[in-house]
Amino acid sequence: xxxxxxxxxxxxxxxxxxxxxxxxxxxxxxxxxxxxxxxxxxxxxxxxxxxxxxxxxxxxxxxxxxxxxxxxxxxxxxxxxxxxxxxxxxxxxxxxxxxxxxxxxxxxxxxxxxxxxxxxxxxxxxxxxxxxxxxxxxxxxxxxxxxxxxxxxxxxxxxxxxxxxxxxxxxxxxxxxxxxxxxxxxxxxxxxxxxxxxxxxxxxxxxxxxxxxxxxxxxxxxxxxxxxxxxxxxxxxxxxxxxxxxxxxxxxxxxxxxxxxxxxxxxxxxxxxxxxxxxxxxxxxxxxxxxxxxxxxxxxxxxxxxxxxxxxxxxxxxxxxxxxxxxxxxxxxxxxxxxxxxxxxxxxxxxxxxxxxxxxx
Amino acid sequence: xxxxxxxxxxxxxxxxxxxxxxxxxxxxxxxxxxxxxxxxxxxxxxxxxxxxxxxxxxxxxxxxxxxxxxxxxxxxxxxxxxxxxxxxxxxxxxxxxxxxxxxxxxxxxxxxxxxxxxxxxxxxxxxxxxxxxxxxxxxxxxxxxxxxxxxxxxxxxxxxxxxxxxxxxxxxxxxxxxxxxxxxxxxxxxxxxxxxxxxxxxxxxxxxxxxxxxxxxxxxxxxxxxxxxxxxxxxxxxxxxxxxxxxxxxxxxxxxxxxxxxxxxxxxxxxxx
Numbered sequence: 001x002x003x004x005x006x007x008x009x010x011x012x013x014x015x016x017x018x019x020x021x022x023x024x025x026x027x028x029x030x031x032x033x034x035x036x037x038x039x040x041x042x043x044x045x046x047x048x049x050x051x052x053x054x055x056x057x058x059x060x061x062x063x064x065x066x067x068x069x070x071x072x073x074x075x076x077x078x079x080x081x082x083x084x085x086x087x088x089x090x091x092x093x094x095x096x097x098x099x100x101x102x103x104x105x106x107x108x109x110x111x112x113x114x115x116x117x118x119x120x121x122x123x124x125x126x127x128x129x130x131x132x133x134x135x136x137x138x139x140x141x142x143x144x145x146x147x148x149x150x151x152x153x154x155x156x157x158x159x160x161x162x163x164x165x166x167x168x169x170x171x172x173x174x175x176x177x178x179x180x181x182x183x184x185x186x187x188x189x190x191x192x193x194x195x196x197x198x199x200x201x202x203x204x205x206x207x208x209x210x211x212x213x214x215x216x217x218x219x220x221x222x223x224x225x226x227x228x229x230x231x232x233x234x235x236x237x238x239x240x241x242x243x244x245x246x247x248x249x250x251x252x253x254x255x256x257x258x259x260x261x262x263x264x265x266x267x268x269x270x271x272x273x274x275x276x277x278x279x280x281x282x283x284x285x286x287x288x289x290x291x292x293x294x295x296x297x298x299x300x301x302x303x304x305x306x307x308x309x310x311x312x313x314x315x316x317x318x319x320x321x322x323x324x325x326x327x328x329x330x331x332x333x334x335x336x337x338x339x340x341x342x343x344x345x346x347x348x349x350x351x352x353x354x355x356x357x358x359x360x361x
Numbered sequence: 362x363x364x365x366x367x368x369x370x371x372x373x374x375x376x377x378x379x380x381x382x383x384x385x386x387x388x389x390x391x392x393x394x395x396x397x398x399x400x401x402x403x404x405x406x407x408x409x410x411x412x413x414x415x416x417x418x419x420x421x422x423x424x425x426x427x428x429x430x431x432x433x434x435x436x437x438x439x440x441x442x443x444x445x446x447x448x449x450x451x452x453x454x455x456x457x458x459x460x461x462x463x464x465x466x467x468x469x470x471x472x473x474x475x476x477x478x479x480x481x482x483x484x485x486x487x488x489x490x491x492x493x494x495x496x497x498x499x500x501x502x503x504x505x506x507x508x509x510x511x512x513x514x515x516x517x518x519x520x521x522x523x524x525x526x527x528x529x530x531x532x533x534x535x536x537x538x539x540x541x542x543x544x545x546x547x548x549x550x551x552x553x554x555x556x557x558x559x560x561x562x563x564x565x566x567x568x569x570x571x572x573x574x575x576x577x578x579x580x581x582x583x584x585x586x587x588x589x590x591x592x593x594x595x596x597x598x599x600x601x602x603x604x605x606x607x608x609x610x611x612x613x614x615x616x617x618x619x620x621x622x623x624x625x626x627x628x629x630x631x632x633x634x
Contacts, residue, residue, distance in 0.1 A: 208498055212491040215502045219484055222473050229433065231459035231488035231548055240493065 022075075022209040022288055031289055035199050042195070046188050053187045055303055059296040060194045061256045064201055066279040066295035067288060068248035071205050073277070074285030075214065076241045077221030081136040081273050082123060082143025083249050088150065088268030089119040090250025095171040095263035096164070105177035105193070109254045116250015117243045119146070124242035128235055131224070140270060147268040170264030177258055184258075194255050198292075201248055205288055208244065217241050278315075282322050283329050290331025297330070324355050384411035386552050386582045387432070387463070392441035392451075394424075394431055401427040403606040404441070409552070413598030414574070414583045418590075418617075420626070423603040425586045426468070429554050433465045434458040445552070459488070462551035466541050468560060468586075474530035478521055478540055481529050482512035485547035512547055519543045519573060535566035542573065552582040559589060571596060594618065602626070 045052035090112035127138035176184040283294025305311035326333040336344040387409040434455040
């Protein structure tokens with residue numbers, strides 16, 4: 001085993017893990033059970049300690065974000081290193097709309113999604129000619145440009161007004177959504193709103209992944225040249241897939257900002273994009289549901305270990321362990337254990353032995 | 362096969378009113394491709410007739426595969442033009458050229474190992490039916506009836522119907538080469554460019570594949586790159602000889618067999634068998 005790069009990890013995963021379609025019947029049942037469990041867990045967590053619901057919402061928002069990245073990264077094979085741009089764009093769009101126009105969720109959330117789509121369409125259009133790591137670098141560069149523009153409130157400078165993005169302070173005091181008279185100051189209600197949207201998003205993206213369109217994306221990931229010689233306009237497929245992914249990232253931003261009551265430039269920072277890539281790899285790219293687990297786990301650990309000094313070392317160790325023992329992430333681990341627990345254990349042992357041999361040289 | 366035999370066969374096809382012998386499907390004019398200082402294709406003007414099989418031969422490095430890459434849009438020519446049925450196609454991206462009806466099969470099997478045989482073919486036939494309509498995003502890919510029916514027909518034709526549900530990775534070498542042809546056929550070509558379709562095959566697989574090629578040639582214009590001279594001489598209606606990027610000679614098998622320049626450049630004065 002040579003030094004493992006992200007690209008090696010990508011190379012190790014195959015479609016056999018996903019089979020003929022994303023989420024078999026059993027998989028769907030498991031996901032439905034998971035959502036049901038979360039629905040029940042909400043009030044319980046709330047009754048124990050209201051803060052837990054706050055954490056659950058954060059986990060769900062990042063699960064949605066990781067889901068959106070996995071659609072383009074795991075499914076279409078395009079490593080976006082700039083997904084924070086769409087997250088932030090959606091978040092700022094929500095903040096501005098709520099401040100200036102309306103707090104109606106029925107208006108703001110679809111707009112946040114649309115802004116995510118448009119931002120991604122622009123970045124995608126400028127980036128998809130490049131492949132592999134070059135595509136990743138371009139998305140990173142464009143996202144950082146948007147970050148700087150937000151941080152310095154470039155739009156306000158251009159339009160010669162006092163403030164649009166609020167610069168490094170961001171926009172504060174963003175009020176909560178209005179929807180059918182529900183009181184979202186009760187965090188439990190916001191939790192259910194988020195859970196519902198995340199569940200719908202997962203259903204929608206699974207549908208998309210199993211569509212003829214999704215199959216072509218999978219083909220692009222596996223063999224881009226061949227797909228082009230089958231008569232598919234690869235560039236257009238990539239831009240559309242990237243835009244769809246960006247829409248869900250924007251939606252996540254739209255859920256996150258009113259909940260935090262702040263839209264600040266940190267949302268767009270490249271570290272958010274990087275963390276997302278880790279969430280997807282940790283969870284198991286290309287499965288859609290795996291990265292959601294990865295996101296939940298990382299947000300949870302981040303919160304629990306946040307007080308510990310250099311907690312990143314702990315996160316890093318977990319990541320290394322997953323890469324060595326389960327290169328297909330948590331999802332791959334779960335699938336392997338479900339299929340054949342003994343073989344899964346043997347494989348893990350073998351992986352450790354091989355790794356130690358390689359380290360010793 | 363003699364020139365006379367070819368003429369008779371062509372006359373027969375004309376009698377059935379399929380195509381005219383003089384129909385030029387594809388024409389290149391002064392086609393040139395340079396890679397830095399290297400001129401891979403040098404001023405090649407070639408006509409591919411709609412009817413029959415044209416083989417492109419030449420020593421290694423003669424520019425055969427580069428020519429295919431130019432015709433299919435993988436490379437843009439440095440100079441010159443390519444016309445398909447009278448219309449310029451040079452400068453078009455590969456996917457548009459496929460839609461125009463020019464399809465290639467690859468020398469190295471080049472498909473999706475994790476998918477089943479039929480799914481590989483369906484991904485090709487699907488291209489003609491799906492695009493960016495709302496239903497293409499929302500329906501399940503298993504519900505694509507016409508592409509699946511097309512794929513089944515193609516698999517029947519290349520004798521892979523009984524391994525339709527086998528992952529492509531598990532096919533034998535000969536089957537993989539046939540799958541490669543099947544994928545090309547599923548794009549419903551008018552002109553099919555085949556890059557060494559019999560390379561590496563056993564004599565029996567080769568015989569089978571030659572039969573398949575002749576069967577395909579009945580309704581598709583075929584251009585082959587082929588190294589096996591027996592096959593070339595046997596099935597070609599016309600042969601184009603490339604050498605160091607230039608077109609050395611074009612003619613029927615008998616002409617090429619006796620062409621001195623060809624013998625010197627390619628056959629090195631010796632036999633081709």
